[in-house]
Amino acid sequence: MEDSESVANTAAGMDVPRHIAVIMDGNGRWAKARSLPRHAGHRAGVKAVRETVEVAAKRGVSFLTLFAFSSENWQRPQDEVSRLMSLFLEALQREVDDLHRNNVRLRFVGARQQLRPRLLRKIGAAEEKTKENSGLNLIIAVAYGGRWDIVNAARQLAGKVAGKELTVKDIDDERFARELALVGVPDPDLLIRTGGEQRISNFLLWNLAYSELYFCDCLWPDFCEREFDKALSFYGLRQRRYGHTGEQVEAV
Numbered sequence: 001m002e003d004s005e006s007v008a009n010t011a012a013g014m015d016v017p018r019h020i021a022v023i024m025d026g027n028g029r030w031a032k033a034r035s036l037p038r039h040a041g042h043r044a045g046v047k048a049v050r051e052t053v054e055v056a057a058k059r060g061v062s063f064l065t066l067f068a069f070s071s072e073n074w075q076r077p078q079d080e081v082s083r084l085m086s087l088f089l090e091a092l093q094r095e096v097d098d099l100h101r102n103n104v105r106l107r108f109v110g111a112r113q114q115l116r117p118r119l120l121r122k123i124g125a126a127e128e129k130t131k132e133n134s135g136l137n138l139i140i141a142v143a144y145g146g147r148w149d150i151v152n153a154a155r156q157l158a159g160k161v162a163g164k165e166l167t168v169k170d171i172d173d174e175r176f177a178r179e180l181a182l183v184g185v186p187d188p189d190l191l192i193r194t195g196g197e198q199r200i201s202n203f204l205l206w207n208l209a210y211s212e213l214y215f216c217d218c219l220w221p222d223f224c225e226r227e228f229d230k231a232l233s234f235y236g237l238r239q240r241r242y243g244h245t246g247e248q249v250e251a252v
């Protein structure tokens, strides 16, 4: 991950998204196509995570949010859930020093209290270790759901109103967003979903309001620098309008 390369991309005029969110889909199908068990697909998916983190940093992306495990994924077979949790723990133990050396700041979002104590401790330690880093912000969504996030924010606000800390009138978009899991993080400019499906699957429901959506057929373990750059090229061709007309945007 060389800073000079990200500078070169910016200098070359490439419009790099500040925040990319990714739904990493297709591990199971990747494994099935090779007559392997599903967990082998998840293991191969970790390699694609590594490559994606490297290329995102290289291209000058500031925030990368990866959907690793949804609120609904708890309903998968017990064995798959258990292996996924072990894989997260293993990947965290193996990668954290390298991420730290590369100036990556790691953060986890989701219903943490649902995670095993050992994983929770490692997550806390990794966040603590990397908290002063100023390079790529890597956000891993585990036990995360967009509806959970919004309900959670509503509960926090209701509690503050009940406690007279806030009035109902104080609640607007900006105040609401301050109670969400991604507080302080700009909304994703680009959502990438691999695996051929074209849906949001309860990912960052609030934050994706104006994101550009990129869907590709590539299965997650095959996602690589070339695929990442295809998504960046797609993004480079979009006109962000935020409800304005094209003419208004062009006039700015």
Ligand code: FPP
Pocket: 024, 025, 026, 027, 028, 029, 030, 042, 043, 045, 046, 049, 066, 067, 068, 069, 070, 073, 087, 088, 091, 140, 195, 220
């Ligand atoms: C979806 O594919 C993938 C997941 C539910 C797990 C994602 C996990 C990883 C990529 C492993 C590593 C992650 C980190 C952050 C270390 P699927 O199983 O639904 O695939 P399918 O649709 O082909 O069945």
